[in-house]
Amino acid sequence: MIVIGLDIGSVAAKGVLLNGDKQYKVVVPTGWSPREAGEKILEGLLEKAKCKYEQVEGIIVTGYGRVSFEKASRTVTEISCHARGVAYLYPDVRTIIDVGGQDSKVISIDEKGKVLDFSMNDKCAAGTGRFLQVTANALGIDVSEMDKNEIPSEKAAINSMCTVFAESEIIGLLAQNTSKGGIIAGLHQSVARRVTGMARRQGIKEKIAFTGGVALNKGVQRALEEELKTPVIVPEECQFTGALGAALLLSGYDLL
Amino acid sequence: MTKSLIESFMDIRGETVSRMLEVKKKGTKVVGVYCTFCPNELIMAAGAIPVGLCGTKEDPIPAAEEVLPRNLCALIKSSYGFGATDTCPFFNFSDLIIGETTCDGKKKMFEIMQDLKPVHVMQLPHLHNEGASFELWVDELRKLKARLEKDLDVEIKDEDIWKAIDLVNQEKRALKEVSDLNKMDPPPLSGLDLLTVIWSSGFTYDRKEIVDRLNKIKDALLEEQKEKAQDASIPYKPRVLLTGCPVGIGSEKVISLVEELGANVVAMENCTGYKTLELQTDTSYEDPLMALAHKYINIPCSCMSPNPYRMELLDQMIDDFKADAVIDLTWQACHTYNIESYDVEKLVKKKGLPMLHLETDYSSSDLEGLKVRIESMLEMIEDDSNRAGHRFRCC
Numbered sequence: 040m041i042v043i044g045l046d047i048g049s050v051a052a053k054g055v056l057l058n059g060d061k062q063y064k065v066v067v068p069t070g071w072s073p074r075e076a077g078e079k080i081l082e083g084l085l086e087k088a089k090c091k092y093e094q095v096e097g098i099i100v101t102g103y104g105r106v107s108f109e110k111a112s113r114t115v116t117e118i119s120c121h122a123r124g125v126a127y128l129y130p131d132v133r134t135i136i137d138v139g140g141q142d143s144k145v146i147s148i149d150e151k152g153k154v155l156d157f158s159m160n161d162k163c164a165a166g167t168g169r170f171l172q173v174t175a176n177a178l179g180i181d182v183s184e185m186d187k188n189e190i191p192s193e194k195a196a197i198n199s200m201c202t203v204f205a206e207s208e209i210i211g212l213l214a215q216n217t218s219k220g221g222i223i224a225g226l227h228q229s230v231a232r233r234v235t236g237m238a239r240r241q242g243i244k245e246k247i248a249f250t251g252g253v254a255l256n257k258g259v260q261r262a263l264e265e266e267l268k269t270p271v272i273v274p275e276e277c278q279f280t281g282a283l284g285a286a287l288l289l290s291g292y293d294l295l
Numbered sequence: 296m297t298k299s300l301i302e303s304f305m306d307i308r309g310e311t312v313s314r315m316l317e318v319k320k321k322g323t324k325v326v327g328v329y330c331t332f333c334p335n336e337l338i339m340a341a342g343a344i345p346v347g348l349c350g351t352k353e354d355p356i357p358a359a360e361e362v363l364p365r366n367l368c369a370l371i372k373s374s375y376g377f378g379a380t381d382t383c384p385f386f387n388f389s390d391l392i393i394g395e396t397t398c399d400g401k402k403k404m405f406e407i408m409q410d411l412k413p414v415h416v417m418q419l420p421h422l423h424n425e426g427a428s429f430e431l432w433v434d435e436l437r438k439l440k441a442r443l444e445k446d447l448d449v450e451i452k453d454e455d456i457w458k459a460i461d462l463v464n465q466e467k468r469a470l471k472e473v474s475d476l477n478k479m480d481p482p483p484l485s486g487l488d489l490l491t492v493i494w495s496s497g498f499t500y501d502r503k504e505i506v507d508r509l510n511k512i513k514d515a516l517l518e519e520q521k522e523k524a525q526d527a528s529i530p531y532k533p534r535v536l537l538t539g540c541p542v543g544i545g546s547e548k549v550i551s552l553v554e555e556l557g558a559n560v561v562a563m564e565n566c567t568g569y570k571t572l573e574l575q576t577d578t579s580y581e582d583p584l585m586a587l588a589h590k591y592i593n594i595p596c597s598c599m600s601p602n603p604y605r606m607e608l609l610d611q612m613i614d615d616f617k618a619d620a621v622i623d624l625t626w627q628a629c630h631t632y633n634i635e636s637y638d639v640e641k642l643v644k645k646k647g648l649p650m651l652h653l654e655t656d657y658s659s660s661d662l663e664g665l666k667v668r669i670e671s672m673l674e675m676i677e678d679d680s681n682r683a684g685h686r687f688r689c690c
Contacts, residue, residue: 103663118671119678142664154675156649159668 040096041088044285045080045111046120047073047104050140050168051252054080055282056088057290063087064279073104081110099285103141115288117281118146118157124284125248126152128274133244136234136263136271137280138253140168145238152284158241164202166233168253173202174226177209178219186258189227190220197225200233223258231262238267247271250280297515301488304495304508311346311500312384318344319388324447327389327412329374330397331566331594332419334436334587336576338393339459339502340451341443347497348392349383350374351543353657362407368628369657370541371400378411385498386412391446393439395419397598398631415442421600423592433588440584456583460576462502469509470496471572476516477561478615481529483516486537486550486560494543494567533558533676534617538609538639539624540632541567546657549624552669558676562616564609565624570595573608597631605635606642613646619676620649622669627656649675 046053047069056063065083069076077100085092097112105114117137125135126148135146143166147155164170168182175182195217199205205226212222230253238247247267253259254277264270274280315325324343328335329350338345355376356369362379363372377383386392394405394416405416417435420428440451470493476483484492492512499505523529535553537560542550550560562569571594580586595605613621621643625633636652643650651672655661 103667116667116671116674118667119674153678154671156644157668157671159664 040290041090041094042096042286042289043081043084043098044120044282044287044289045077045098045100045102045105045108046117046279046281046285047077047100047102047108048139048141048252048281049103050172051278052076052080052102052104053279053282054084055279055286056084056090057286058088058090061088062283064276064282066278069104073102074107074109077104077108077110097289099289101281101285112289115285118144118154118159120281120284120288121250122146122148122154122284123152123287124280124282125250125274126150127283127287128280129246129248129272132246132248132272134238134247136238136247136249137251138167138230138234138249138259139251140172143167143234143237143251143253145234145241147241147244156241158237160233160237163200165200166230166237168251170202170205170230171226171253171256171259174205174209177206178213178222180219183255185223185227186256188220189223189258190218191224191258191261193218193221194224194228195221197222197229200229205229224262227256227258227262228266230259231266235263235266243267245269248280249273250277252278254278297483297512297519300508300512300515301484301491304492307495307505308498311498314500315344315346315385315388324390325385325388326443326447327385327392329393329401330395331571332395332397332417332591332596333393334439334591336456336459336463336583336587337436337440337443337451339462340455341447341449342455343390343443343447343449344500346385346388346500348374348385348389349377351494351541351657352377352545353659354545355380355382356657363404366628367400367404368398368540368626369546370626370629371398371404373546373657375404375408378408391415391443393417397596398629400628413446415439415446419598420592421598423599423604429588429592432592433584436584436588436591453583456587457578460578460583460586462506464575464578465506466496466502466509467572467575469506469513471569473509473513473516474562474569474572475615476513476520478617479520479524480534480617481523481532482534482559482561483520483523486535486554486563487547489560489563490542490544490547490550490567493563497567533619533673534561535559536562536564536609536613536616536618536621537568537624538564538621539636540626540629541565542624543567548657548659548662549622549653549655549665549669552662552666553622553673556666556670556673558619558673560622561618562612564605564612566594566596569612570605570608597629597635602635606638609639610642610646613643613648618648620651620672622672623650623652625652625654627654 100111101120144159146157249271326338327348335345350373359372359376378386392414396402422428576590
């Protein structure tokens with residue numbers, strides 16, 4: 040059985056194709072059209088897996104762009120998909136901290152990947168990938184280069200939660216000759232603090248998985264572990280847990 | 296048939312406007328009210344018409360923000376904005392407006408509203424079971440009575456208060472009986488229909504008539520339910536109980552989203568819903584003002600501290616209405632409901648149900664974000680039901 044899970048996020052669109060025990064993955068920038076991004080992924084996945092659209096049993100779509108993809112056999116929210124994806128990869132995980140491009144979420148799950156509770160922040164860019172993107176811009180570096188450039192020992196205190204104010208705070212810090220690496224370490228800590236607060240309110244149970252595009256940033260992972268005072272599991276392909284979960288929902292894994 | 300009966304409730308506001316235009320010419324007085332704490336009975340006994348004022352729409356908020364801070368709850372801004380822009384006909388008709396100190400935002404807003412209209416503010420105690428607080432509240436009722444007598448140039452007689460008490464008791468009973476129909480499954484009324492009926496009733500001109508209309512709708516729905524209950528093709532829909540801040544037409548976005556996503560809002564434990572419907576004025580008191588004071592002080596608004604009756608009511612309603620999940624709605628900057636959400640969450644989780652706390656305003660800016668949360672909560676219910684063996688699709 041060939042099934043596809045698509046996770047069309049605000050920044051990146053991710054796809055997973057499952058064919059028996061074989062997995063194929065594709066990621067593209069979402070750009071301005073979530074529908075086109077979905078089509079592009081579908082094409083890419085079929086090419087990689089060397090199969091035809093007609094062979095596909097079904098497509099589950101998640102992410103904020105889920106409603107704009109007409110070929111979806113079903114749409115499911117990111118919350119349920121991340122839960123399934125992580126539970127499949129790491130059955131011991133009970134708390135998922137997912138930090139994406141425009142929101143962050145904390146999901147409590149049981150051993151079967153059933154969602155027990157969740158919180159979500161999408162009101163404000165603080166504690167999301169957008170915060171890092173905007174502040175990286177102010178530092179004149181690419182967001183993907185942030186963790187390589189951080190200097191934790193010179194960590195500057197970033198007090199502004201607000202992305203816009205943080206940008207001016209950075210400009211002020213640069214004027215005071217604070218090192219770029221120190222500022223970056225401060226920014227990572229800011230994101231980590233924000234999501235840790237949300238997770239504590241909900242209640243943290245170990246083990247903890249850290250997913251979403253921001254989990255690619257090793258600096259945020261380090262800061263998050265510092266705040267939580269415990270290690271977190273970052274799935275090797277942390278961007279794909281939502282898409283994987285979506286595909287698994289179709290393959291019958293949801294009825295454990 | 297029931298659909299047209301429900302839709303006819305949407306006409307109540309318009310009907311009241313034209314009737315008021317007529318009677319105002321003949322000298323009948325109108326008193327505008329904002330809140331369930333206002334003892335409408337005293338206004339009725341004064342021979343005036345109490346009418347709910349607008350405050351559930353986004354439209355006048357930008358105008359209100361020229362005077363009030365942005366970081367204030369949408370309900371207060373909307374209420375003031377309707378008055379300031381003269382877009383609420385009932386505000387325009389009002390000879391006097393009654394406000395209550397249910398929160399800091401409202402009491403300070405009412406001070407500013409005095410520039411637009413005469414406003415009488417009732418000082419509300421925060422304790423509902425203490426001697427001194429109760430005495431203060433009785434005194435506030437007496438002050439309101441005196442103000443009405445002075446401003447409307449009438450004498451309010453006890454026998455007229457008792458008559459009004461009887462009528463309001465009937466109205467609350469009728470509203471409760473209609474709301475209680477939704478204890479059945481499938482619920483006879485969608486959440487939006489329930490809101491339409493209850494919210495529109497608040498704009499009525501004639502309370503006797505509204506009791507008749509409510510009873511008629513109840514009978515029609517019961518009749519219709521006989522067929523519905525037999526119809527196995529009607530799919531089960533998750534039953535959501537809404538609690539928290541008041542909701543009206545114009546601020547119904549959460550109810551709309553829940554129902555668009557395939558669930559039903561079966562009951563609303565808020566002051567525009569069920570919160571006051573169990574409270575009947577006890578007619579065995581000698582003094583009607585004492586009777587009224589006892590009823591109104593028991594309203595389980597989050598402005599009361601502590602506020603145990605709300606939790607008892609919620610607990611009971613979750614069972615009675617067989618809720619699958621609870622949504623607690625807080626309008627941004629409503630501190631008391633926002634904080635009380637902590638207790639609501641404890642209660643709901645203890646009962647083993649999913650609960651969602653949503654903090655939002657009247658605008659449509661966060662519809663997508665709200666949708667993801669609500670949909671995820673419904674998926675939690677669906678998931679439970681899948682695992683229990685009975686499948687239903689909610690989306």
